[in-house]
Amino acid sequence: AQSVTQLGSHVSVSEGALVLLRCNYSSSVPPYLFWYVQYPNQGLQLLLKYTSAATLVKGINGFEAEFKKSETSFHLTKPSAHMSDAAEYFCAVSERSPGKLIFGQGTELSVKP
Amino acid sequence: GAGVSQSPSNKVTEKGKDVELRCDPISGHTALYWYRQSLGQGLEFLIYFQGNSAPDKSGLPSDRFSAERTGGSVSTLTIQRTQQEDSAVYLCASSSGQPGSGNTIYFGEGSWLTVV
Numbered sequence: 001a002q003s004v005t006q007l008g009s010h011v012s013v014s015e016g017a018l019v020l021l022r023c024n025y026s027s028s029v030p031p032y033l034f035w036y037v038q039y040p041n042q043g044l045q046l047l048l049k050y051t052s053a054a055t056l057v058k059g060i061n062g063f064e065a066e067f068k069k070s071e072t073s074f075h076l077t078k079p080s081a082h083m084s085d086a087a088e089y090f091c092a093v094s095e096r097s098p099g100k101l102i103f104g105q106g107t108e109l110s111v112k113p
Numbered sequence: 114g115a116g117v118s119q120s121p122s123n124k125v126t127e128k129g130k131d132v133e134l135r136c137d138p139i140s141g142h143t144a145l146y147w148y149r150q151s152l153g154q155g156l157e158f159l160i161y162f163q164g165n166s167a168p169d170k171s172g173l174p175s176d177r178f179s180a181e182r183t184g185g186s187v188s189t190l191t192i193q194r195t196q197q198e199d200s201a202v203y204l205c206a207s208s209s210g211q212p213g214s215g216n217t218i219y220f221g222e223g224s225w226l227t228v229v
Contacts, residue, residue, distance in 0.1 A: 036220075043117075043204065043222040044156075090156065100146065100169060101206075101218055105155035 002027045002093050006104035014112045019063075019078040021107045023091030026072065033074040034092040034101070035065055044090065050074060061085070086111045115139075117221035119205050125227045126195055134190040134224045138207030145188050146208075146218065147180055151201040159203075162188065195228045202226070 007022040025031060035047040048059025055067045065076045074091060091104040118137040126132050138145050147159040158172040162182045173179070177195075182188040192199055202223040210216040 034218075044206075044220040046217050046219075049217065092156075100158055100161045100172075102158065103148075103156040 002031060002095055002102055004091050004093050004102055004104035006089075006091050006107050008107055009105065010108045010110070012110040012112060013081045015083055016080050019076070019081045019085065019109065021076040021089050021091075021109065023065075023074045023076065023104060024072050025074065025091075025093045027093065032094045033065075033067060034094070035059065035063070035074075035076050036090045036092060036103075038088045038090065038106075040087070047076070047089075081109075081111045083111050083113065085109060117205055117207050117219055119203075119221040119224050121224055122222065123225045123227075125229060128197060128228055129194055131191065131193045132195055132226060134192075134203050134205075134226070136188045136190070136205030136207075136221060138186065138188070138205070139209075139219055142207035142209050142219075143185070144208045144210060144216075144218075145182055146206040147188070147190050148204040148206065149174075149201045150204055150223070154201075156204065159190070192226075195226075197228045200226055200228045 003026045005024045033050040036044040037047050038044050047063050048057045050057050050067045058064045063078045065074050067074050088106050088108050090106045092101045094101050120135045143164045145162045149157045149159055160180045161169040177193045180190045202225050204220055204223045206218045206220040208216045208218040
């Protein structure tokens with residue numbers, strides 16, 4: 001079965017600093033990978049997704065993620081953190097069949113002024 | 114509507130009572146999912162409906178949990194004889210096809226269930 005591991009349940013950065021949220025997956029075949037963001041008291045919003053096209057994926061709000069098959073990773077980055085980026089971030093992998101989405105445990109991002 | 118709609122947004126129930134949570138997916142979406150998010154936990158898959166296929170119920174935690182999807186649209190998640198450990202946010206999501214086809218899954222804002 002496929003699974004997702006997010007390293008670090010909580011990450012804290014200063015405003016303007018690099019954001020790096022780590023995600024590793026296990027899969028016997030190339031998966032489809034997603035990053036979702038959840039702001040306080042809101043539902044999940046898709047940030048970006050990898051669907052076997054370009055390995056570097058750009059998403060909303062300046063985030064991007066790179067699929068590295070050799071490392072089974074899909075880390076999320078943003079060059080410069082903004083206060084509004086404070087939220088919970090979830091990495092997810094989908095099985096190609098039947099298609100359910102498997103989520104990591106989430107990483108809470110805090111941004112300090 | 115424009116997005117996935119869930120009701121009620123908040124529900125407080127007494128231990129042992131049954132509850133029903135409703136999900137209205139995005140119009141035309143054939144796939145519908147239920148997830149559970151407990152405090153401090155990640156998202157736990159519960160059940161998945163895809164078109165007319167038999168649902169994937171592999172995530173339902175016990176036989177007190179069931180879900181149905183009528184007419185390929187609205188879904189109801191039912192929890193019988195609720196327990197305190199059932200307290201969580203129940204998230205519904207839908208997509209126009211399987212995620213393996215690159216289709217995005219869209220989430221509702223959830224139903225927050227508290228069992229007292």
